[in-house]
Amino acid sequence: MGAVPPYRRIAAGIAARIAAGELAPGDRVPSTRQLIADHGIAMATATKVIATLREQGLVQPRPGVGTVVATPAHPQPSLPPPSQGGPGQAGPGQAGPGRAGPKPTQSDRAGTAGPPDRERVVRTAVAIADAEGLGVLSMRRLAGELGMPTMSLYRHVSGKEELLLFMMDTVFAADALPELSPGTHGWRTCVEALARLQWSMYRRHPWLAQAVSFTRPLLAPRAMAHTEWTMRALDGHGLAPDVLFLAAVTVANYIRGTAVNIEEEAQAEQETGLTDAQWLDTQQHRLGDILGSGRYPLMHRAVTDPALEFDVDRLMEFGLQRLLDGLTPVLES
Missing domain, CATH: 1.10.10.10 (Winged helix-like DNA-binding domain superfamily/Winged helix DNA-binding domain)
Known part of the structure; x- marks a missing residue:
């Protein structure tokens, strides 16, 4: 052997x-x-x-x-119908003493039966990526989760890239665009609302920031709708079409770029069992040695300031406001 x-x-x-x-x-x-x-x-x-x-x-x-x-399932035993035997007798398909019942299939554990459709394939892929990261997701892993041969997946998606495209489109479709208009609420309020909506999506789906690209983008229609919506919010201020597009993509790219940290944080927490705050506590001695050297006086003042509150959400919000401050003279001149 x-x-x-x-x-x-x-x-x-x-x-x-x-x-x-x-x-x-x-x-x-x-x-x-x-x-x-x-x-x-x-x-x-x-x-x-x-x-x-x-x-x-x-x-x-x-x-x-x-x-x-x-969590193991503990089904409650039920009495067999009279026609299938009395107590102590196992009727057809039932488990009696010393006899195991039918082993649940993978589809039973997933709470579904029958061959999956594309929607179920995509939802399952999103669930795997949400739980364990995009790097773990493969066609073989997805097929195993669905309880089907790997090659059968290709009836629903042509490959990993198209699967990722459908995953992105599904996630972007889950939240409606803000019901705001630049004429009523102002361009800045509109852009802020969409930026925060995108941030919440990245928070719920840490893998999404890794999937989104602005240089070789997957053409997910509902993701493209976000760019169109931001361009409409910024329109009407005399910007040339290319500048309008660049402004919209710059805001989205800032949110996405900051969100890349989220999956790394989640993965590190899964591997170490430590939250960011707990991990930082383990680094206090080294941090004290570095800052105590006197070579970084401004950082020392900032880190020891009781008013300092630093996390990725505050980092995103601070940067977003400064970015919109920079767009203001361009749009309102």
Whole structure:
């Protein structure tokens, strides 16, 4: 007999920890990046570890957290109908003493049955990316989650790029554009509202910032509608069409560029179990040594100022206001 494949050996080790109660329902299991670091394996192998555990029904994705130990189902036993035997007798399709009931399929665990349509394929891909990041999502992983052969996915999407396009379009379609008009509310209020809407989307879907590109964009119609909406908000001030387009894209690109940090923060928290504040606490000694050197007096004053409140949300808001301040003389001259 050949050697046990590494992914099966690692998955068996995690399964044993779950069976022993070392990992309880709701506890995070090692992420793919952590598996790579701990075992020196490739991303494809780490992905197969998680997929194997999911196929066994031991783990499940939880958006914003990662992959966690699944909560076991405990169905209540029901009495068989008289025609199928009395107490102590198992009728057809029922589990009696010493006899296991039918094993749930992957589709049963997902709460769906039958072949998936494109909408379900895309929703499932979004759920995987929300929980574990875009780097984990592959056609093979998606097929395993749906309980179907990998090649069957290509009936719904032509490949990873088109899948990502549909995922983006689905996410952008989930929120209606602001019901504001520049004539009534002013261009700045309108642009602020859309920028904050985009920020909330990136917050809910940390992978989205990695998917959005302004140099080689995926042409998602509902994402393009955001650019058109911002251009309408800025229109009517004498800007040439190319300047109008650049202004709209600049605002969107600022929000997206700041949001790139969100997935990195979420991944780091999953891998270390530390929030940003907790991680920073572990760095206080080193930070004190650096700032205490006297080479960074202005940073020292800022960091030790009790009024300092620094997080990615405040960073986004501060930059957004300064960006709109810069557009004001251009639009109102």
